[in-house]
Amino acid sequence: MSEPATARSARSASNPVRPAPTWRDHLIGLLLCAGYVAVLLYTAPALGLSRDEGMYVFAAETYARWFQQLADDPSRALQREAIDAVWRVNHEHPALCKSLFALSYLLDSKLGLFTHESLAFRFPGMVSAGLLLWLLYVFGTRLHGRRAGLFAALAYALLPRPFYHAHLDAFDVPIALATTAVTYAYWRSLHDRRWALWAGVLFGLALATKHNSWVLPGICALHFVGALWLDRRSGRRALSPVPYWLLAMAVLGPLIFFGSWPWLWHDTWPRLRAYGAFHVHHEYYNMAYFGVNYFWPPFPLSYVWVMTLYTVPVTTLLLALVGLWHEGRATLATLRRNLARAFEPDDDASHASVLLLGGLLAPLAMFVLPSTPIFGGTKHWFTAYPFMALFAAAGFERALAVYGSALPVKLARLRAQLAWPIGGLLLLPALVETAHSHPFGLSHYGLAAGFVPGAADRGMNRQFWGFTTGSLVEFLDRKLPNGGSVYICDTLDYSFRMLARDGLLTDRIVPTSSIADADLALVHHEHHFAEVDQQIWTLYGTTKPIYVLTYDGVPIISVYENPGR
Helix, strand or coil, X not given: CCCCHHHHHHHHHHCCCCCCCCHXXXXXXXXXXXXXXXXXXXXXXXXXXXXXXXXXXXXXXXXXXXXXXXXXXXXXXXXXXXXXXXXXXXXXXXXXXXXXXXXXXXXXXXXXXXXXXXXXXXXXXXXXXXXXXXXXXXXXXXXHCHHHHHHHHHHHHCCHXXXXXXXXXXXXXXXXXXXXXXXXXXXXXXXXXXXXXXXXXXXXXXHCXXXXXXXXXXXXXXXXXXXXXXXXXXXXXXXXCCCHHHHHHHHHHHHHHHHCCHHHHXXXXXXXXXXXXXXXXXXXXXXXXXXXXXXXXXXXXXHHHHHHHHHCCHHHHHHHHHHHHHHHHHHHHHHHHHHCCCCCCCCCCCCHHHHHHHHHHHHHHHCXXXXXXXXXXXXXXXXXXXXXXXXXXXXXXXXXXXXXXXCCHHHHHHHHHHHHHHHHHHHXXXXXXXXXXXXXXXXXXXXXXXXXXXHHHCCCCCCCCCHHXXXXXXXXXXXXXXXXXXXXXXXXXXXXXXXXXXXCCCCCEEEECCCCCCCEEXXXXXXXXXXXXXXXXXXXXXXXXXXXXXXXXXXXXXXXXXXXX
């Protein structure tokens, strides 16, 4: 019995034979990378350093001294005393990103590359964001064609919260790059074993970036077992039964992880166990969700889904759902043909859509568990968003196909010409949201939440990490022209002092942890800082702030003046 026309259409639209990306495609990827990094460099000075960034800046400066010593006196730098004295700092996290921050800082100190000192620390993270766009373009091009590749890259670039994180000297965007790269290399290795080596190298770099990488072999193994079983059941034998990718990951992954982290070179097993235990038994912080401030489990099962809905542009989400639905139907059709041994030459033996679904759902599923800490908001499942962007690109292509089928055949040329304007219109809401979110990226909410005021009315978290203090520099300079002290609430001391190092704030304005001794006191509007408001009202004898920083009319920081000073 012949295959129904609808099934053939779904299959061929989902898995057409695509030409390999050419040097022109990589040039486009490079331009996407460079353009995005340029935007990040331009917009970064408006962002004060977050709490975590302050810690990583301190760690990077410490590591920089070791790298300098390694260049000047290698034998002494490699002694245990020298290693432990330096690499003890922030040993809770692997060293790769902080080492890159340190090397970027050293280059800037010698060559004067950046206009602001903070950019030296942030630059490696920005490059990671740019490289991720390049990779998404190539990945999408191989899956669905150049137009879809470009759409996937831009769809990811125009996610408001990842755009904020792309500025930072932190690990969340680098690990998104690393997990996507490992997935891509594994997928390529199914048909070209040379890519297995790259899968091993990239897995090692992922391990050296952040603990999110621990789940990658499991995702790949589940996909490999399923794809191989179907391949053998169908009789095609298109896939090798030898998991070369797994062998490469098992050998190269630990070697790169260990070699990049001097802290593990001594007392390896105790320190490795301590690293694992730190993240498996991570301490709990607070996060507000629908008016409730959660400090400890159980956390709401709905958190990951609602926060994704509230913070990802609706058009991008809808296109991703369309892509998921269409790719799912096409994949099921391919599975049925394989099981019936009625496959066609251009059927996808690697079942890429299933792999992408695993990459999308695994990070989200971990945060459905009621015991998983939710203190970091959406950043903890950023590794899912590149795959969401790829599904959004598939949804875009499907929308174009439906639109094109509604036009007469005589207008085929017009259909092709209108594809790019339609893509631009579909990305426009995300562009507007992302531009508007800056510099309040962690305070931004989208249409589904009723935007920022609607999220505030619903009792959602307005911010964390104290980064919004960077939006007060003009007010503080104007209010304290001769200097003074500021109680900085949720901002880390090291992060606040970077504002002066960057030349954005006079160094005569200093941070203090004492409300009573401060000339001005800040309150970052988070639920658990209500007690800080009360302390200020009691000590200062007033409930009226002298200034309120707002975003779309929603209070972000209140500033109080100490009458005793």
